[in-house]
Amino acid sequence: MLNRNRVQEATRLTRAGKLVEATALLQRMLQGESAAEPFARTGPPAPARPEPPTIEVKADVIGEKERHQTTRAASAQPRARPAPFDNMREFAGLGLRGPMLRAPPSSSDIAPDGTQFIAGTFGNAAGVRGYKLFVPSRYRREPLPLVVMLHGCTQSADDFAAGTRMNFLAEERKCFVVYPEQPSGANQSKCWNWFRGGDQQRDGGEPSLIAGITRQIMRDYPVDPKRVYVAGMSAGGAAAAIMAATHPDLYAAVGIHSGLVCGAASDLPSALVAMRQGARSTLSHGGPQVPTIVFHGDRDTTVHPNNGDRIAEQAGNASDLKAKVIAGKVPHGHAYTRTILIDVSGRAVSEHWNVHGAGHAWSGGSPAGTYTDPSGPDATREMLRFFLEQSLPT
Structure with missing residues (x-):
């Protein structure tokens, strides 16, 4: 009864626009704390500044079997407990924590010399959003792939580009990249409002x-x-x-890092539960399934690692898929388990990278941006490789 009363009170606070109070109340409930206990002020330390490592060439295939057998084995693995973090500040909206204010990344961290990073805007009845577009130096007006990159809370296009280094990989592979930006006027912490029903429709x-x-x-x-x-x-x-669930005719593949499945929540209270405990239900949009690559750290205390499992399960929701499981390790960095689901034609329709020991950060990213972990496998390179293997049917 106490928990139900707290959820009702949090819902009332949310509707009144008091997101900080609602978040604090629900997090105390989920953590089993009393109402008088203060909000913990913790977060990850700033990492060192090594170059993002590449994935070790040698990896072991530890199993290739029917997908339902592999899924059972994976779900039985224990989750590692996270270590405490420090030197961070709290921010409103979803109980997330962000880094203290820092200098913006330099232009050399955002895009290679000789390329373009162009600002633009788009508007419709739902509002107006700015964006940044990366154009590779070797572009000669021939048709190129396009990658849409959606930043996390408190981030910007420049920050996300610097942290992921997607522009540098797109220069190598000759792709456009666009970074839509969420303004603070739409969400106090610049989070995309994935937990609202009105922002889950096509x-x-x-x-x-x-x-x-x-x-x-x-x-x-x-x-x-x-x-x-x-x-x-x-x-x-x-x-x-x-976007993948609502626009399977527009996007040929989707990459989800430390995120949640479509339909994981319908309001702020259910969003906090899904983030803390893992999503339990999803929306069914029908239509074709979009090929999906997932990265998630198994020590993520912001978005529960079970959410990565739910995404992978939905992406591989077919009876005729086989699973290949590969174990690997970044030199002097994180180990990982990579589960690939393959259809009858031999095409990989899903990849799930479970990064062992990693928290809520872009795996293999650059410390020039926020929320990055240079010690993990290179999520940017692997996502772009997976993307370019996929195309929409004719």
Whole structure:
């Protein structure tokens, strides 16, 4: 009864716009704390600044069997407990924590010399959003792939580009990259509002804005319409999952890092429960399943690692898939388990990278951006590799 009363009170506070109070109340409930206990003020230390490592060439295939057998074995593995963090500040909205204010990344950390990073805007009945577009130096007006990158809470296009280094990989592989930006006016902490029902639909809310930005770039530049992809981190990862579920005709593949499955929540209280405990239910949108690559750290205390499992399960929701499980390790970094689901044609329709010992941070990212872990496998390189193996059917 006490928990039910707290949820009702948190819902009332949310409707009144008191997100900080609602978040604190629900987190105390989920952590089993008394109402008088203060909000813990913890977070990860700033990492060292090594170059993002590459994945070790040698990896062991530890099993190739029917997918239901592999799923049972994976679900039985214990979750590691996270270590405490420090030197962070809390921010409102979803009980997330962000880094103290820091200098913005330099231009050399955002994009290679000789390339373009162009600011633009898009608007429709749902509002107006800015974006940044990366154009590779070797672009000669031929059709190129497009990657849509959705940042996490408190981040910006510049920060997300610097942390993921997606522009540097896109320069190598010759791709456009667009970074829609969520303003603080839409969410106090610049989170994409993935937990609101109105922002989980195809023709309204934030999905219509993100799709509108995507289509605007496709009109303004010769994008290959069969090779358009969407990826995101944290709240951006949850938004990317929504884009894949609502626009399977637009995106050929989706990358979700430390995010949640579409339909994981319908309001702030259910969002906090899904983040803390893992999503229990999903929306069914029907239509074709979009190929999906998932990265999640098994010590993520912001978005429970079970959420990565739920995404992978939904992406592999077919009876004729086989699973290949590969164990590997980054030199002097994190170990990982990579589960690949393969259809009858031999095509990989899903990859799930479970990064052991990693928290809520972009795996293999650069410390020039926030929420990065240089010790993990390179999520940017692996996502782009997976994307370019996929295309929409004719």
